[in-house]
Amino acid sequence: MSRSPYGTWNSAITASNITQGSIKITDVVVDAVTTAVYHVESRPSESGRCVLVDSPSGRDLVGKEWNVRTGVIEYGGAPAIVHAGVAYFSNFTDSRVYAVGVEKGSEPRALTPESKVFRFANFDVHPKHSQLLVSVLEDHSDNSSPTSVINALCIINTTSQTLTPLVSGADFYASPKFSPDGTRIIWQQWFLPDMPWQGAEIFVADVLVEIDQVEIRNAVHIAGKKTTNSVSYPRWATNTSLIFTSDQSGYQNPWKYNVEAGPIFSEPLKQDFGEPAWTLGRSPYATIEDGKRALFSAFQDGRSILYTVDIANGTRHVVDNPYVGVQSVQSAGRNKVVFIGERVDAPPELVVCTFSPDSSAHFSLVSKPSAGPSLPAGLISVAQPMTLKAGPDDHPVHILYHPPTNPEYSGTNIPGEKPPCVLYAHGGPTSFTGQALDMMTQYYTSRGWAWLNVNFGGSSGYGRAYVERLAGQWGIVDIEDCIQAAKIVSHAPYDLVDPKRIVIRGGSSGGFTALGAVSMGSDLTTFAAATSCYGISDVRLLMDDTHKFESGYGHGLMGGTNKEIPEVYKERSPVTHADSIVSPLLILQGDIDRVVPKEQAEAIFESIKRRGGKVEYKLYPGEGHGWRKEENMIDALERERAFYETMLSIK
Template sequence: MSLSPYGTWKSPITARNITQGSVKLTDVVVDRATNITYHVESRPSESGRSVLVESHSGRDIVGKQWNVRTGVHEYGGGPAIVHAGVAYFSHFTDGRVYAVDVEKGSEPRAVTPESKVLRFANFDVHPKHSHLLVSILEDHSDSSSPISVVNTLCIINTKSQTLTPLVSGADFYASPKFSPDGTRVVWQQWFLPDMPWQGAEILVADVLIEKDKLEIRNTVHIAGQKTTHSVSYPAWATNSTIVFTSDKSGYQNPWKYELEASPVFSEPLNQDFGEPAWLLGRPPFAILDDSKRALFSAFQDGRSVLYLVDLKNGTRQPVDSPYVWIQTMQCTGAGKVVFLGDRVDVGPQLVVCTINPDSSAHFTSLSKPPDTPGFPSSMISVGQPMTLKAAPDGRPVHIVYYPPTNPEYSGSSIPGEKPPCATCSWRSHGPHRTRVEHDDPVLYVPWMGVARRKFLRIIRIRQRFRLAGHWGIVDIEDCIQAAKIISHAPYDLIDPERICIRGGSSGGYTALGAVSMGSDLRTFAAATSCYGISDLRLLMDDTHKFESGYGHRLMGGTNAEIPEVYKDRSPILQGDIDKVVPKEQAEVIFESIQRRGGVIEYKLYPGEGHGWRKEENMVDALERELAFYEKMLKIKAEYA
């Protein structure tokens, strides 16, 4: 093995071979009538369009002119469902819902009226009247302001191509599901300014179908409360039992409803079962086909863990798993659960978990691993979760450290040199957590001899409350303190003079704030913000409905109530159709720093929204970012 200064290690990994031909798995769909598994994948090489795929064969269900994606809540999720061999999906281009026979491969036919203002997502098919679908309906007829968008639940009659209102009055809806016998329906709802993980409700109602018209009666609120606590992911175990998660204990734990709502566990477990629901769908558990047990995923020490849970007596058994991140769990029958899973050395795959008679589990991959370079595990930097005590109050700060990794090098040729570090606040997205994971920068950066650190922010609900009124203070300070701690004794892992910080969306806000309004502006040598927030005042005025109340609790009030706070916490690389953080925010920063003679680079990607979806833009963004670090840290990486 060779010695060479950190940051100059020769690497065969380029941005091009990381992204070329790669796909991102975004959803899992199981046909309940046939137990055949399908998945949705986003393809950067096809301009980022999403495709519904039959998982075993890898066969596309729709042609290249179709984009299986929804714009509901802007972030989307839940764009498709398959029932008895018929797929129903939202086509992102026109927002309409289409039906297609998955075996015949016929041309999709529209089942909703033509409209330029309606969006649909999160479908469920009635088990006996399969031409009737329940769906979220998002109506953009009035675009005068974010809150003028109207969200409801509706019934789609796929025969007549008509829509019938079902539930209205709340600001948002999610997870509508019919009971197995079709006599009841359950759903989640919440109101502004709450996000679904801050305060939400679950309701259930009787279903009445007469003359091909579906109505509901006897609506009952079963769990959850505005502002106080959230409930999520309702699912039917039987015709009389609903399983969901609730954070009433301070952690998202399994609950159930029969005659009344009650926790599944006799004592709450200090782990969160399920992620904050930025996207629709993606349940963190699957009820097995015996209806008595469920396989749950939870978060512990920055990674996913699995539990086999007895829904009747509340016992749980840990299930050993090599997957550090698990989401979107669905039962496929015969004691099998399929989910999206990441390992530290392999990117997201479609995984089948088979529960054996002794309650142990066997895992097999149902999909081809993402077409990244396919290097052996010795070439992958494995994340090391760490909990630090941040000064001055000693509160815990959670990070994942990725050391420089390249089997051709044993270290630096400069005695005593510590590696530079690209600190990632990417996953510190608002009041959330990050994870040990396998992603593009993990492959790309450590090979050059550059360490990488990710800030683990806010795993538990009580920690989320710590951010209330302190967004833009606590999160930024934690990043600064963590960088200082690991760059000095007793850790001494990285060079304190060569630390960069990067992030996207509100992680971009953290990155910008850390170099403009933190307690020590010398901590980071440079910052990268991808579609990040720069002006909280404009964010609250211009963002979409889903996040229009997001800052109220995090800031301690509205912009009208506390304008100086919003101004003081606004740290005055973007897509031009971003509805979450408009490009004007990045342009304000660029012009301001350029006017004062600072070093800044700005790139606008036409046709992109809140995140990069097109391969050429993903490659360009990675290459530009690395070149920026090389310049700012005075290093030059060489490529084989």
């Protein structure tokens, strides 16, 4: 092994081999009748097109002209379902719903009328009348303001190709599901300004089907409350009982409902079961043994923990497994569950978990769509979870530290040198960064950089109280936690990184945190450079420009509306403090971003440019809120690293 200055190591991980040919599994779909397994994958090499795939064979169910994706709540999710050998999916290009047989050579046929204003997602097929689908419907007929968009539940009649309304009145809907016998239906709903993890409700109602018309009766609110109690992921366990999660205890825990709602566990577990629903359809659990038990995924120290849970008595057992991330859990038969499994050292896998009569679990792969680059042994930097004590009150800040790692190097040849470090502020901001393999992290650590993921106050996975640290404090708590984390890990007793060579980066609200850290943080010299990817520079414009799903989100984060507290919005906008930025700044932006429009990026770029500050700006044509095209992913990755190396004089 050789020695070379940190940040200069040669690496087998390149922007091209990370991206070229790579895909991302976005959803798991199981045919409830045949138990055949399918998945939705996003392909950067095809401009980010999403495809529905027969998982065992790897065969696409639709051709290259189709994009299995939805724009509901802008972030999408749950764009397809398969029932009795027929796939139903939303086509992103025209937003219509189509049906296609899963056999080879089938051609999709349209089920919904031509429309430029309707969007569909989160389907369920009636078990007795399979020509009837329930769907979330988003109507953009009136786009005069974000709140003029209408969300509802509707019935799609696949025979007559007609739409009929089913449920309306709430601002948002998700997870509509018929009971196994088709006599009842459940759904989740919530109202602005809540996000679904802040306050949501679950309803159950009787279903009456007469001459292809569906009517609901006796709708009953069974759980959840606006603003104070989030309930999520409702599913039927049997014809008369259902399961969901509730954060009534302060943590998202499993609950059940039959005659009345109640927790499954006798004492709350201080772990969150399920992540914030930024997209539709991703359940953290699935039932087994005809609804008597369920496999649940929970979060602990930035990784997933699997439990089998007895629904009747709440008995739970930890399932030993190699996955630090578990996503989109689906039943695939009486004793089988399928999910997306994430490891610390391998790309995501589509996994089937089979339970034996003795309750032991066996894991096998349904498919492994993306092998990723071939990497030398020992190249992966594994996350080290830590909880820091920050500020005068010693409040906790949860971080994941990735040390520089490359089997070809034993360290630096410069005495006393500490590695440069990338500090990553995740988006959301109600989200979190886990321990699963992320190739961008490895792109840096394999070159002799350290990488620090900060799950600042407001992050999920640590209970509702930790999320609510950010209530009214966005642009304060997140920024200060990142600054404090950088200072703590770069000084005694940690001394892990060079305090003069820490850069901060983030996308979306993480970009806001990065911009804020170098423009309005407590110490503007903490970070030697910063990158904002489609980040928010002016929270005043955000409230005017953003989409319906998040149109009330910022009010809770800021502590009121822009009209109520205009001075706070101005003070918390990085563009207001652009003249204070002394760190070099890179801004990367998509030109068709509806969540954070390009005007946000251009405002702060022009402000810094006018006064002669160090700022670079790259606009990617055809990109929205994040990069979907392979060529742009490569350019963004290489451009950002080159920017840091220039500004830190690494090469």
